[in-house]
Amino acid sequence: MFAPPARSARPAAMVEHAPAAARVAAPGEARAGAIPDRDTAVFDLVTVLYRSAEGLERFLAGLRAQDLPAWRLHVVDNASPDNSAEIVARQADPRIRLIRNARNLGFARAANQGLRAGLAAGGDCMVLINNDTMLAPDFLRRLRAARDAAGAEVFAPRVMQEHDPATAWYAGGHFQRGWLFRNVHEAWDPAAGEAPRQVEFASGCCLGLSRRVLEQVGLLDESFFVYWKDADFCLRLEQAGIPVWYMPAVSLLHAGSASAGGEWSPTHLWLYYSSYAQCVRKHFGGYGGLRQAVRMARLEGGRAGCAPADRLRIWRAVLAGLVRPLRPVPRL
Numbered sequence: 001m002f003a004p005p006a007r008s009a010r011p012a013a014m015v016e017h018a019p020a021a022a023r024v025a026a027p028g029e030a031r032a033g034a035i036p037d038r039d040t041a042v043f044d045l046v047t048v049l050y051r052s053a054e055g056l057e058r059f060l061a062g063l064r065a066q067d068l069p070a071w072r073l074h075v076v077d078n079a080s081p082d083n084s085a086e087i088v089a090r091q092a093d094p095r096i097r098l099i100r101n102a103r104n105l106g107f108a109r110a111a112n113q114g115l116r117a118g119l120a121a122g123g124d125c126m127v128l129i130n131n132d133t134m135l136a137p138d139f140l141r142r143l144r145a146a147r148d149a150a151g152a153e154v155f156a157p158r159v160m161q162e163h164d165p166a167t168a169w170y171a172g173g174h175f176q177r178g179w180l181f182r183n184v185h186e187a188w189d190p191a192a193g194e195a196p197r198q199v200e201f202a203s204g205c206c207l208g209l210s211r212r213v214l215e216q217v218g219l220l221d222e223s224f225f226v227y228w229k230d231a232d233f234c235l236r237l238e239q240a241g242i243p244v245w246y247m248p249a250v251s252l253l254h255a256g257s258a259s260a261g262g263e264w265s266p267t268h269l270w271l272y273y274s275s276y277a278q279c280v281r282k283h284f285g286g287y288g289g290l291r292q293a294v295r296m297a298r299l300e301g302g303r304a305g306c307a308p309a310d311r312l313r314i315w316r317a318v319l320a321g322l323v324r325p326l327r328p329v330p331r332l
Contacts, residue, residue, distance in 0.1 A: 042071060042144055043143075043144070044125065049131065050104060052084040053080070060087075071140060074121075075099065076110040101113075111220055115209075139250065143155075149196065155196075156202035156244070157251055158250065159206060170185045170186075171185070171187060213242055217233075217240050217242065221329050222330060228276055229275075235283055270316075272317070273314050275321060277296075280296075293321065
């Protein structure tokens, strides 16, 4: 979803100094809006922008159309080279706040900025959500009802593909363990019913998190620029004994992002496989991580049609991830 860090010109209007290399729209400015009073929102949503202009107006309109209006949206722009930030800045809605970074900090670090902003505003339930999604007007109301019914502190809805709404992009998930570690997005089985169930893995496309959980396990690991941060987070939840709930009765549509250039672009290959190597090294140790990373590189590089140049990029990315430093998990 996000290209590697790049510097970008910083708009001078509608911003004030903020920590963590961010630029935040001034609370008193009408067009960017100020956060409503503390404790007035059922959900504090966090979305990260990078070349996100396409579909962004639709996402914002979908939020404004919700029949549960008690939400706040914290938008973090990673120095988008398009007009993503400007689209948000001109929204005349006091529930929306824009944080503008002077450079691309990656998804995990930017999402953590939004999570901190929501918690500082008094939020008790945060929702990470992609802005390439489409929401029905009752989405938030149904999500709240499902969360309350399950007593869930970590929860994810069903995510369907926009280009094929009958096909699931995420309908629950688990970790494949053993010879090769990976996360698996499960297919949608209508016969399985709509009762919430516990799963091992939930995608960061739409992920609800309580304040208590974030206080206990920490924020997203900023070692991961974009990919595998959700797998790492779910593994940390598992270690802490915190269940992840999948809510099949609640769904949204996901368009998918091409901001990393597509699945087989050099940018995607670098970001995806280097982060994979970091993840397995973190959770399986040096030797175990090396085995998993080598197996992944051999499997993916051996796919039919994989060009020699792509095979080399995969191996280089894996080797880079195996030696890249891991940062401490940020705490609140």
